[in-house]
Amino acid sequence: MNASGSHSAGWKSVVLRYETLLFVVLVAEWFFFYHYGTTTNRRGTVVGFGTLDRQFDILRHSCEIGLLALALTPVILTAGIDLSVGSLLGLCAILFGKLWHDGGLSIPAAAALTLVAGALGGGLNATLITRLRLPPLIVTLGTYSLFRGLAEAITHGAVTYTDFPAGFLFFGQERWLGLPTQAWLFALVAAAIWLLVHRTTWGRAFRTIGFSPEGARYAGLPVERRVAQVYVLAGLIAALAALIYTARLGQAKADAGTGYELFAITAVVLGGTSIFGGRGSVTGTLLGVAAIAVLKNGLACLPVVIRLNAAEEMSGLLTGALLLLALTGSVLPKLWSSFRSRHRRT
Amino acid sequence: MAAASPTPSPLLSLRRAAKSYGGVRALRGVDFDLRAGEVHALLGENGAGKSTLIKIITGAHRPDAGEITVAGRTLDGLTPALAQQLGIACIYQSPALFPDLTVAENIGLRLEPAGAMRRVDWGARHRRAAQLLQQVGASIAPAAEVRTLSMPEQQLVEIACAIGAGARIVVMDEPTASLTQREQERLFTVVRELRAAGVGVIYISHRLEEIFALADRVTVLRDGQSVGTHGLNEVTEAGLIKLMVGREVAQIYPPAESAPGEPVLTLRGVGCAASGVHGVSFEVRAGEIFGVAGLVGAGRTELARILFGLTPADAGEITLNRERLAPRSPPEAVARGIAYVPEDRRRHGVVLEMPIAQNMTMAVHRRLFPGGWLRGAAEQGLARDFIRDLAIKTAGPDAPGGSLSGGNQQKVSLARWLATQPRLLILDEPTQGVDVGAKSEIHRIIRQLAKDGLAVIMISSDLPEVLGMSDRIGVMRGGTLTAVLPGGSPAAAVMAAALGQNERPDPA
Incomplete structure (x- = not known):
């Protein structure tokens, strides 16, 4: 009846506050690693976290997971999930290598076909989810194995495509206008997804579907079409990530992008997007990606971690801790207010 | 104590019950009595405090002030477990049964003592369910899954649970919102039987004609206060609406004035x-x-x-x-x-x-x-x-x-x-x-x-x-x-x- 007058403050301001908090954490994290992770070696040159090269490295490494996280943000806003993006990245990398190396296509033609293949892979997810009304988690768990399996079948698990021309490697290994080339591509995609999610009726529809798919249907929104579109878009971006991955490493192999989907989901959720759909922002996702990338790379620069040779373990541990902390952090105000109201009355 | 009171002491009475939710005063000192063997309607616009009152009676919320007397015990608040123990049951608009369990299992869950390692006597459980369902006049098989029942049938199961629990006070929150006329009649029959058995029924509804058909007394709430308790032979529909909204509603339905076209x-x-x-x-x-x-x-x-x-x-x-x-x-x-x-x-x-x-x-x-x-x-x-x-x-x-x-x-x-x-x-x-x-x-x-x-x-x-x-x-x-x-x-x-x-x- 006269229920919650308290949450009328609006969820928008809460998201904003959460993003601000995450930004503060990110800056603190960065300065921590800058302070403890930067050293001078015997020859007197500065090494570790504080060097420009290392910062560019972080940027390069975060582009592919960042792209997947951007692809997953609309998906998760619709209360869906796509576990197959990492596998699709691997499949697309192999397809690209094969089309160019064995198929004799030019790089641009192979790249264009790879993007089409990515969209088709996403389309497969979309068809299964919207036509057969299967749950996204199960569908993409299936295609997660399927895409990786296909990639391994094509290469028999052994072939690795290398010797890509310098013009292509430029996108993954060089700088353009002072920044790693792929950072520009990433920024472009990020801006596009931001506009899509926050400034268009498509983004509005994604949220509506996430909050209440039935409510969206009864409002006359094209629910199936919008849901299909987020998965196709995710496939397309996974293909782009595959191209950048291949250009960065200079090789295409079947295990490319293994486990990336989990990092990407972590980044999205850390960025404040609700796994139940509806709530979230692209800015949050970008901050989430940055927080994880800085953590991972920063740890590898800490002398104590280097001495213990435990960078992988530590980054896994701390990413998990950060995620759980973020999730508890978002419910703490609610817990606190209910605790207070329970004790005020006595 | 209240032993010296001249009239038969009510089943339940609230005195000066008040409740606020974060600054919003939902109830501001309401008095309410329920006698044995009466249907007492509770009427008021949304936000008048009906739900809050019910939550206090069922123990879902504690009042900030005031006292409740149930079965001779005066308390400053109830808990759901205590309310149940004192014979208070609530039938909600949409029943809260487990859809995947059978009717007998649902009734068993409510009525049988819980305990680890307790064996289920299926025969007794089904017999008891059948008997309770018969008591409320429902032709429902105890073995039927609740999901296959209609909303009114589920309500009857809830009422059967209340009877089985020996409830002396039954709260019904808009029970007819999704019922057809015929189902409504059947529900009314059950309510009248409860009344005849000496149960006190608190009946909430927006439909005035129902209240006139069923209730003995009505308490009208407005802005968290009781604006009066009346016998239904003393008031008219228009009078009740006036009490609820605090003003005359001249015409309930605006007149048709359009001439239909193509x-x-x-x-x-x-x-x-x-x-x-x-x-x-x-x-x-x-x-x-x-x-x-x-x-x-x-x-x-x-x-x-x-x-x-x-x-x-x-x-x-x-x-x-x-x-x-x-x-x-x-x-x-x-x-x-x-x-x-x-x-x-x-x-x-x-x-x-x-x-x-x-x-x-x-x-x-x-x-x-x-x-x-x-x-x-x-x-x-x-x-x-x-x-x-x-x-x-x-x-x-x-x-x-x-x-x-x-x-x-x-x-x-x-x-x-x-x-x-x-x-x-x-x-x-x-x-x-x-x-x-x-x-x-x-x-x-x-x-x-x-x-x-x-x-x-x-x-x-x-x-x-x-x-x-x-x-x-x-x-x-x-x-x-x-x-x-x-x-x-x-x-x-x-x-x-x-x-x-x-x-x-x-x-x-």
Whole structure:
């Protein structure tokens, strides 16, 4: 009846506050690693976290997971999930290598076909989810194995495509206008997804579907079409990530992008997007990606971690801790207010 | 103690009960008595404090002040467990049973003592369930899964649980909201039997005619205060409405003043095998309110779903403004100018988490946001206009839909569809669970829309509403339209058609 007058403050301001908090954490994290992770070696040159090269490295490494996280943000806003993006990245990398190396296509033609293949892979997810009304988690768990399996079948698990021309490697290994080339591509995609999610009726529809798919249907929104579109878009971006991955490493192999989907989901959720759909922002996702990338790379620069040779373990541990902390952090105000109201009355 | 009181001491009494929720005073010192063997109606607009009062009685909330006396024990608050122990049971609008368990298992869960390693005596459990169900006059098999039962059958199971638990005080919160006339009658019989057995029944309903038919006394709440307890032989319907709203409501239904124009919608033998609708033919004219009456399950909502493209028709022909209409999906129906305000506004009518403004523009994305780019100013403007025109009580366009009361949510749902400037407006139970004040406002809005030339289909289980609002009344039964009666037909004629009685109502 006269229920919650308290949450009328609006969820928008809460998201904003959460993003601000995450930004503060990110800056603190960065300065921590800058302070403890930067050293001078015997020859007197500065090494570790504080060097420009290392910062560019972080940027390069975060582009592919960042792209997947951007692809997953609309998906998760619709209360869906796509576990197959990492596998699709691997499949697309192999397809690209094969089309160019064995198929004799030019790089641009192979790249264009790879993007089409990515969209088709996403389309497969979309068809299964919207036509057969299967749950996204199960569908993409299936295609997660399927895409990786296909990639391994094509290469028999052994072939690795290398010797890509310098013009292509430029996108993954060089700088353009002072920044790693792929950072520009990433920024472009990020801006596009931001506009899509926050400034268009498509983004509005994604949220509506996430909050209440039935409510969206009864409002006359094209629910199936919008849901299909987020998965196709995710496939397309996974293909782009595959191209950048291949250009960065200079090789295409079947295990490319293994486990990336989990990092990407972590980044999205850390960025404040609700796994139940509806709530979230692209800015949050970008901050989430940055927080994880800085953590991972920063740890590898800490002398104590280097001495213990435990960078992988530590980054896994701390990413998990950060995620759980973020999730508890978002419910703490609610817990606190209910605790207070329970004790005020006595 | 109260032992010296001259009249028989009540089963339950509340003295100066007060409760606030974060600064909002929901109850401000309410006195309430329930005697053994009476049906005591609780009446008030949404927000008057009925739910809060019930929550205090069932132990869900503790009052901030005041005291409760139950069965001779005076307490300053109850807990759910204590309330149950003292013989207080509550039957909610939508029963809280486990759908995947059988009736006997559900009853067993409530009534049998819990304990680890306790063996279930299935024979006794089923016998007991059968006996309790018989007591409430329900022909339900104890082995039936609850999911296969209708809403009223589930309510009867709840009542059976209450009887089995030996409840002395039964609270019924809008028990008839989703019942048909006949199911309602059966429920009333059960309630009367409870009363005869000395149980005190607290009965909440928005439907005054029910209260007059069933209750012995009525307590009216307004703004968290009791404005009086009366015997039902002492008050009139108009008097109660006045007490509830604190003012005279001159006419409950605004008069029809429109002269229907050209036919807007025509149905010829329309059917849909999947939803059990068949052979529906009728037409709706511009400026006309076409009421659709019938029992729950007669196919009224299913008909609306066909017109809105949710379950496409597979037989017959529909024309809208003389052009063929066969929507395969809601977007197609919306594009053709069909608007549907659904029955379940919390699930379908309003997205509770989203701001009012976004809820209102949801069906007009194409028109309001050319190229797909959101325009905040246009959205806010539209929302502010509707908030003003429909007198929606809200903190503003950015307040989430869930923060509004039922009547105001319904207005938001209505605004969303009025924004589409539809040719045909379908309203499904437009005032269900809406308080009296908002109800008459919604009626006035609907009448005004018809006057402005809109064709309106109004589905309603509220018989006085259908009779009072409709220019013509279509009656559905068993998936098809069985009769079209003129507006102002006697209630008995509509009920007879809905029940399938061919004989004319008594000429007297």
